[in-house]
Amino acid sequence: MLKTSKIFQAAFLLLISLGMLGIATAAQRRAIEIEGLQTLKFSVDHISAKPGEKLTVKLTNKTSLPPEAMSHNFVLLKKDADSGAFANAAINAKDNGYIPKDMMDKVIVHTELVAGGETKSVTFTVPQETGDYYSYICTFPGHYAAGMKGTLTVK
Numbered sequence: 267m268l269k270t271s272k273i274f275q276a277a278f279l280l281l282i283s284l285g286m287l288g289i290a291t292a293a294q295r296r297a298i299e300i301e302g303l304q305t306l307k308f309s310v311d312h313i314s315a316k317p318g319e320k321l322t323v324k325l326t327n328k329t330s331l332p333p334e335a336m337s338h339n340f341v342l343l344k345k346d347a348d349s350g351a352f353a354n355a356a357i358n359a360k361d362n363g364y365i366p367k368d369m370m371d372k373v374i375v376h377t378e379l380v381a382g383g384e385t386k387s388v389t390f391t392v393p394q395e396t397g398d399y400y401s402y403i404c405t406f407p408g409h410y411a412a413g414m415k416g417t418l419t420v421k
């Protein structure tokens with residue numbers, strides 16, 4: 267009997283610790299909610315973050331147009347990447363969700379394509395290197411050229 271109660275006690279303590287761990291993890295992970303607008307803009311065009319911070323970007327596409335006419339994605343590029351060149355190459359990468367496979371080394375993180383009415387999230391660790399701007403863009407054809415881009419500042 268005593269042994270059983272000890273086991274329950276241990277299990278209870280384990281559950282408490284796991285619960286606290288969950289709370290700590292949630293607190294460290296900040297969510298940024300961005301809407302992809304029909305005007306070919308991100309509702310949030312600037313994100314400021316700390317080096318090594320965990321961020322979740324939630325991209326919602328507000329359009330009522332069909333996916334082949336108006337999908338969006340969130341593609342965060344490394345700081346040395348040429349975002350215009352990336353967006354141009356993406357036009358020919360429809361079969362890979364408009365992410366050019368041979369330029370994956372320029373990508374920090376990206377969401378899948380988000381169709382109208384949908385939300386897709388991606389969680390990533392902010393780069394350690396501070397003081398620079400990282401660009402994020404939508405690579406659906408024509409959207410970057412129309413201004414669907416933003417910057418991430420790490421400081």
Ligand SMILES: [Cu+2]
Nearest residue numbers: 338404406409
């Ligand atoms: Cu877009």
